[in-house]
Amino acid sequence: MIGKRLQDALLVLLLALGIYLWQRTVFPVWTGDVFPNQLGAYYWRHGEYEWIYTPIARFETWETHSLPIVRNLGMDCDLGPFMYPPFVAAILSPFAEFPATSWRGTVFVINFLLLFVFAYQIVVLCGARPSLRALLWALVLVLLCYPMARATKLSQVVPFIAAATWLGLLGMRQGKDWQAGILIGVMGAVKLFPLAVLVLPLLDRRFKVVVVSVVTTIAIYMLSLLMLGWQVHLYWWEVIKEFSTSVLPYFGNQSLLAWLSRAVFGHGGLEEGYIIHPAFFLLRIAIAAVFGCLTALALWKLRGRLISEQLALSCGMVLSAFLLSVPIAWEHYWLFVLPPLGWAIYETVRSRDARFWKVWLAIATFFFLTKLTRFSYTDTLFSRTMSGSQTFGMLLLWIWLLRRAWREKRRMNAVQTA
Numbered sequence: 001m002i003g004k005r006l007q008d009a010l011l012v013l014l015l016a017l018g019i020y021l022w023q024r025t026v027f028p029v030w031t032g033d034v035f036p037n038q039l040g041a042y043y044w045r046h047g048e049y050e051w052i053y054t055p056i057a058r059f060e061t062w063e064t065h066s067l068p069i070v071r072n073l074g075m076d077c078d079l080g081p082f083m084y085p086p087f088v089a090a091i092l093s094p095f096a097e098f099p100a101t102s103w104r105g106t107v108f109v110i111n112f113l114l115l116f117v118f119a120y121q122i123v124v125l126c127g128a129r130p131s132l133r134a135l136l137w138a139l140v141l142v143l144l145c146y147p148m149a150r151a152t153k154l155s156q157v158v159p160f161i162a163a164a165t166w167l168g169l170l171g172m173r174q175g176k177d178w179q180a181g182i183l184i185g186v187m188g189a190v191k192l193f194p195l196a197v198l199v200l201p202l203l204d205r206r207f208k209v210v211v212v213s214v215v216t217t218i219a220i221y222m223l224s225l226l227m228l229g230w231q232v233h234l235y236w237w238e239v240i241k242e243f244s245t246s247v248l249p250y251f252g253n254q255s256l257l258a259w260l261s262r263a264v265f266g267h268g269g270l271e272e273g274y275i276i277h278p279a280f281f282l283l284r285i286a287i288a289a290v291f292g293c294l295t296a297l298a299l300w301k302l303r304g305r306l307i308s309e310q311l312a313l314s315c316g317m318v319l320s321a322f323l324l325s326v327p328i329a330w331e332h333y334w335l336f337v338l339p340p341l342g343w344a345i346y347e348t349v350r351s352r353d354a355r356f357w358k359v360w361l362a363i364a365t366f367f368f369l370t371k372l373t374r375f376s377y378t379d380t381l382f383s384r385t386m387s388g389s390q391t392f393g394m395l396l397l398w399i400w401l402l403r404r405a406w407r408e409k410r411r412m413n414a415v416q417t418a
Helices: 002-026 035-045 056-072 086-095 100-126 132-144 146-153 158-173 177-191 193-203 207-228 230-244 256-263 278-301 311-325 331-350 355-369 373-377 381-386 389-417
Strands: none
Touching (some): 035 086, 086 207, 086 230, 100 146, 100 158, 100 311, 100 331, 132 146, 146 331, 158 193, 158 311, 158 331, 177 193, 193 207, 193 311, 207 230, 256 278, 256 389, 278 311, 278 389, 311 331, 311 389, 331 355, 331 389, 355 389, 373 381
């Protein structure tokens, strides 16, 4: 009884700390990341399709053209380009001329509700019995997660995409292949990289999920091409190609390549310009090869159990490896790996593990959840290194998951031998 009371006291303390840190980061809420979506919708509504997207070389011209519109809509932030597919701008266009504060308020309510959605998904992923205590422990993790608080402050929509993707993944484990396939396919059409998780049903021979997801994504784009036209999609594809082959040193970019650009190559954490250089391209290929090969090998050894028994482990490995390998991975993308982190903590607490790996996961959790932002505003080697604190946390978590996969393979071999 004493132990349980101490646990509950610790839960209340951490919950209070989480609420304090969350609200301190979130307020005041900005229109920062909601306005590119509104501006893209505005240009679509007014038939100015050539201004929806802008390549790097045309950014200043685009900014000069867009600034009066932005200010008229009530936005008070720096300009950033719209990056989602054209059908997103078309869907949002009826609301384009609503005040920016209305957009901001709507996204804030959604992200606030997602705090509890993520907490519930973590509990379900862990296989624990849903209870108030379990949900509150999971909520502590979500509240302490800087990427979630920061995304809420910036009016980011990525938390919704991450939660919807996990709804599909959890449905896949429950055998709801149609629901899972459609959700993953839709989220893949919006953001593309959630489709990376399809490697899991492919290895587990759950081909219905793969087919439904791919067909859903293709159908959305075919319908988009037929209804919206070819030219606007070419504008979008040009920007996506440029974005996906460039490196952005800005500290909000937490990919491993961006961290190396700051810590090793001396770029400042406040630089917002893209770096396009052959050396970075080769380095990107090398990084992707290392993470991709080691993750694929671990998945291959667990095939057949990736979804039914090892969903958290396998998804955590795939998503963390992907986010570490790409040249641009904003800090709020870390939310895709938050449920596997919750599972890793749960497994460590409830099972016997070497103290070394418990400490390892504790360090990974600290750096994953926190953002040592204050160190990013000075141009020193220390600050450039600390600007990748979340990258470091993700890297440590990926290593922990990889080690866990090998351990699970040894356990399965032992069971089969017995």
